[in-house]
Amino acid sequence: MVIVSSRDVEKEKVVSEVFKDEVQQQLSAPAPEPVVVSSAKLPATKSHPGLAPIEAVIPIQPKQKQFREYQQSAVQEYIRREGEAPLPEDLYDKEHQRPARFKTQIKDLLDLKENDAAHFECKLLPLGDPTTKVEWFKDGEPLHHGTRYKPSYDFGFVTLDIMWVYAEDSGVYECRATNDYGQDSTSATI
Structure with a gap:
């Protein structure tokens, strides 16, 4: 492998590899250069007076309206799938949060043959x-x-x-659900 680098060509790297009379080249674009659109002085940090921090954490939280819209569409999908509306106590409520809990369990699949499909399903609360x-x-x-x-x-x-499934897929399968208030699991055997 031969690596050629040139500062005159905007920091591009050209890599050539030769494999039995074949030549392959990989080119990378130059790194983007920031453009200063304001000359206002940035705030200083305690550890570096006169310098702005290089990194910052910007928390991004979904708006309550967006979450309500998601929850409404998810409830409609639940009604379509289950044929009935979920119980109000099964829905996620920001004011009354509960630990994750499986409403139904996955079931053992003991009669499978090689190349059969396997399907586990269960229901988890709180919804949303x-x-x-x-x-x-x-x-x-x-x-x-x-x-x-x-x-x-x-x-x-x-x-x-x-x-x-193959023979090596035999074993115990566990589904584990965790939220900010707790954890639950359900398991079954193939």
Whole structure:
């Protein structure tokens, strides 16, 4: 591998590799240069008087109206899928937050043959909690999602589809839900 760099060509790097009479080149664009549009002096920090901080944290919070609109559309989807409205106590309420809890459990799949599809599903409360994190595990280890594994979590409806199973897919599968107030899990065997 030969690397040629030139400061005269706006910091571009040219990389050439030769493989059996083939030449491949990779070019990278120059880094963007900031343009100063104001000459106002930036505020100083305690550790660097006269200098502005290089990094800053800008919190981005969804507006309550946006969350209500999301929740309303999610409730409509729930009604379409389940045929009935969710109970008010099952919905996420910012004023009365509750720990994650599975309303239904995943079930054992013991009659599968090689190349069959596997489908786990369960329901999770509270519906619409934006802090809920859903994870899948196999035999206590995180399940690495790939071509055959299709996890989904949408407004309380949690699924894991395995497109086709092999003998090595046998084991205990666990779905773990965590939010800011607690954790719950459900497990089943293939």
